[in-house]
Amino acid sequence: DLQVGSFVLVPFGRRRLAGWVTGFTDDPPDVRIRPVDELLVDEPVFDERGLALARWIAEHYMSPLRDALRCLLPPGAGRDTQTWVAAECGAAEGASQLHRAPRQLQVFEALVSAGEALELDELVVTLQERDASANRSTIMSAVRSLEERGLVCVRRTLASPSVRERRQQIARLAGRRDWAQVADRLQSRAPRQAETILELQAAEDGLLVAELHRSAVNALAEKGLVKITEEPVRRRPEGAGLEGQAEEFLTLTEHQRCALEQIDEALRRREYHGLLLHGVTGSGKTEVYLHAIASALRQGRGAVVLVPEIALTPQMVGRFRARFGERLALLHSALSAGERYDEWMRVQRGEADLVVGARSAIFAPLDEIGVIVIDEEHERAYKQDSPPRYHAVEVARRRAKQHAAVLIMGSATPSLESYHQARDPECDIALCELPERIDSRPLPEVEIIDLRGETLMGRGGTFSQRLLDALDGVFARREQAMLFLNRRGYSTFVICKSCGFTLNCEDCSVSLIYHHQSREMRCHHCDFAVPVPAVCPSCGSEDIGFHGLGTERVADQIAREFEGVRVLRMDRDTTGGKGAYARILQEFARRQADVLIGTQMIAKGHDFPDVTLVGVLNADTGLNRPDFRASEHTFQLLTQVAGRAGRADKPGRVLVQTYNPEHPAITNASRHDYESFYSYELAKRRENMYPPFARLVNLTISDEDADRALGIARRIAYELQERGVRHKRGRVQFVGPAQAPLARLRGRYRYHLLLKGESSGELRAALAAVLDALGDEAEAVTVDVDPLDMM
Secondary structure, X not given: OOOOOOEEEEEEOOEEEXXXXXXXOOOOOOOOOOOOOEEOOOOOOOOHHHHHHHHHHHHHOOOOHHHHHXXXXXXXXXXXXXXXXXXXXXXXXXXXXXXXXXXXXXXXXXXXXXXXXXXXXXXXXXXXXXXXXXXXXHHHHXXXXXXXXXXXXXXXXXXXXXXXXXXXXXXXXXXXXXXXXHHHHHHXXXXXXXXXXXXXXXXXXXXXXXXXXXHHXXXXXXOOOEEEEEEEOOOOOOOOOOOOOOOOOOOOOHHHHHHHHHHHHXXXXXXXXXXXXXXXXOOOHHHHHHHXXXXXXXXXXXXXXXXXXXXXXXXXXXXXXXXXXXXXXXXXXXXXXXXXXXXXXXXXXXXXXXXXXXXXXXXXXXXXXXXXXXXXXXXXXXXXXXXXXXXXXXXXXXXHHHOOOEEEEEEOOOOHHHHHXXXXXXXXXXXXXXXXXXXXXXXXXXXXXEHHXXXXXXXXXXXXXXXXXXXXXXXXXXXXXXXXXXXXXXXOEEEEOOOOOEOEOOOOOOEOEEEOOOOEEEOOOOOOEEEOOOOOOOOOOOOEEEEOOOHHHHHHHHHHHOOOOOEEEEOOOOOOOOOXXXXXXXXXXXXXXOEEEEXXXXXXXXXXXXXXXXXXXXXXXXXXXXXXXXXXXXXXXXXXXXOOOXXXXXXXXXXXXXXXXXXXHHHHHHOOOHHHHHHHHHHHXXXXXXXXXXXXXXXXXXXXXXXXXXXXXXXXXXXXXXXOOEEOOOOEEEEEEEEEEEEEXXXXXXXXXXXXXXXXXXXXXXHHHHHXXXXXXXXXXXXEEOOOOOO
């Protein structure tokens, strides 16, 4: 029964652990072999291609193979081990051996008192309630000693899966009979049973037992008149999308047809083909995706569509579900664990052959893939920030080659790396341009407002006069507006006007953000929160000022400035609940609000025909981040958010407030000029040896002790130099160590080293040797291959 991908239970010392079969051999190794105990799942959870993909991820991103394999498992399939401990003998006999081992005596007496086996976590909690000095490691040590003395029995089992298939009981009439006559016979002595028979007769395919009279159903089942079966229940994701999505395929423009011809030709020849679809906002990239997927499905092949943020999913799902119906499965983290599991199983069983989802949907268990679509391919959300730190775009390219599929990467502002590759005739990515909006609609007019010469208006000094006047006009015409500020909260910092004290996070080197609704000062990195102080904690002054701007404050000021205007806000604070994204977008689409205020969640993918004004309140928010991609991210955000205006018959207008009106990221975004920005940024990257002219590996060294973290960072620098990697020189080089921009995060001090080189293979080889030389100290090092976040 064993195959590659089988999920099995194996003996491991005195424990039994879950593992995966990754291969077979005819040559037994020179060690003692123990048998596999049992299969945990009937069918393999990955195949040979999945294993090859996991091996590539583990090698390329320098992560353990187990972490890469976990990406291929169904949601909730991971099973932890549980340790159970029970006393073996009576209290008096055991206690007499432990008078010189107080911790062991304490553990033993707790087990005897319980009278049954305790799960280890429960035992730890019980002992800590009695003795605050007890901790898990000392208790584990005591348990091991007691086990060696023969005083306790330790049993290790697998915990139940966190997600299981949901099943329900269905009642159906058994066989063919004159059921009306049967009901008549039962009416006088068993009216409930007669009523149940008539209900089941009226139902086409049975009824839930839970919806019927239980005792009547059981009695009828005993008589052989009713058959009860258990059947799986699909937990269906809510909020499929927005109303009014067209089911028909639209007529393609000449540029769209050109792109689709390339895709169809590659599908017909069943060969890998990579395509960067560079289209201005509103140029119809999604319609190309839909036609390409339809072509793949006609061939009996599946498709995967990745979107960067779950905020985009409601509209995307609405369009795709309207075209493809129940062939679509939805996979993303905002679904419940049960919903994700059921959708994943539908794909594995072949009930769905189109998958739409966020980053992890690239691992959906489709047997044959024809098309992989990556919408907004430039987005940082495609990079995983925990092990294995893979980039979904690169994994998609690898998987597309495995399946001889077409990879379509779409964006109005593609990453410099992707655009540079697509313009290289020797690269495996082709470039296809969509330079015009559908129906030749004009791109919105963009005006730059220089805040250096403006007196900011409004009750909080947030808006220029031009933006206030524009909003007034939009509301008077009963149109809609969107306001963009990539910073949530009410105020970004609180300062004492008497002594200058600012309230900072205890565990991170950042100031706390004021949230008006909850009346809290909160850290956006670790969620540490404290109430707003009534007086300065440093000098006791009551003269405390709130400074800086966040989306919560903007929403409050709009409501105060424009009486009767309906305001919606979309940021992490308002979208925490299940279905919150879809609800906010649906309300705005139904004209239940006049203005939508938000962070980058509102910047891309949304299509609202009545939005005629977009206001960017501060274009400089991310421009001065200590990150070589800061200009690129600013250009992309401004271009994307500007593209939300004027997407239907009404012309659009964009007002951008900035203190840096001459910056190329802002001036080129205002002209919708990607090519000029690309040339400007490319020259800077070439001069400083950054991608696309180099590959990077970012090392973060963190420890609760700052000196220890710095010491490890300096040792890495020394080990690199010993292996020929030079500081800031050569084709393989390193920069640092230096304190990270976020010098302290979640209680750990952080230092960075950055490796640069033409080949990621050379970088990985040099780094592997260094990490091996570090030994146990390597546990303090986080390795990020091809990093996107340099903070």
